[in-house]
Amino acid sequence: MKGIPPATVQRLPIYLRCLTEYGPETISSETLAQLARVNSAKVRKDLSFLGSYGTRGVGYDVDHLVYQISRELGLTKDWAVCIVGMGNLGKALAKYGGFGERGFAVLGIFDADPDKIGKKTGGRTIEPMSGFEHAVKERQLSIGVITTPASSAQEVADLMVDAGITSILNFAPTVLSKPENVDVRRVDLSTELQICSFYLTRAAGKQAS
């Protein structure tokens, strides 16, 4: 196993997005650094973990780099995803076009509310939790996304673990307990606002000084 540091893993999706939006065939580490908002020495170090070193005076081949990052992130195969909790956020994710592009297929959307079951969102029908375990096994759903209120999130996580899911993305604002072999990632929607705040504060400081 190659030991890619977690901080590098966190940046790979950002590089990938910058590269897929970039027009020319080659890119310098300086340009990629600017697009991804990190310094260029870090870009070169990060890419060296993928075995990519670029060519002096030319830079990196964009297509090849996209391939290398996609391969490293495991995006060269499709992942089947389920979403539990069809409130506004769950619906927004069920409809989100960006998942399909990256190889994530939403193959199951679930809710406990009888009023929601049977309704359509993003081309799929909302299913009851009673069919959850069967669906996970039959459709080989490997990533579970939790968009329920915080009060139901642990119960849903337990159901996911029982059904055999080992990778959970938790949008509910709560900490989940889970077995050792299960990877739970928490998404905090206020993180990016906090980064906005940092740069606004710095800009205000510059104006004042």
Place this chain on the structure above:
Amino acid sequence: MKGIPPATVQRLPIYLRCLTEYGPETISSETLAQLARVNSAKVRKDLSFLGSYGTRGVGYDVDHLVYQISRELGLTKDWAVCIVGMGNLGKALAKYGGFGERGFAVLGIFDADPDKIGKKTGGRTIEPMSGFEHAVKERQLSIGVITTPASSAQEVADLMVDAGITSILNFAPTVLSKPENVDVRRVDLSTELQICSFYLTRAAGKQAS
């Protein structure tokens, strides 16, 4: 101005969340590293930019660290936020409890659709775009969140810039052009799924070997 590297800035909100969810009064860099999923040398380096070095054998005082990170991120004052685009994602953000906790007050929600204007979401009334510029000035809205479809995002960003907003958080899956002095941050909801994919791939590789 202290020169905190952008990669450190990106991690500060993660440390802050881990610390506010942590019970004890002190924390070691190893524990914080484990919670935040980075290595402990990086934690110590990151915190040193805030002037925090911890005490050997004791670690860091949690409350003081929370204060220092909050201050650095500019979270010790409240920021007024507006959200434009009241589809599912916009509504989810308008209702999201996590913003208020971090000092972000949603003081304006807007949409161009006459059918949505006047309806309530998250305790606020959806307003028409015709009142946008006036609202930004009157309520001193400083962060603009775009949750429109990609096709309207540039137009909304231009309106925000014209109204004087210098910090934009863009959830629409598109690249925005903007003046030099405006900070636009793109949020890609598939980023975390890609990190799930990396760890799932690695776990599958370990089982196979």
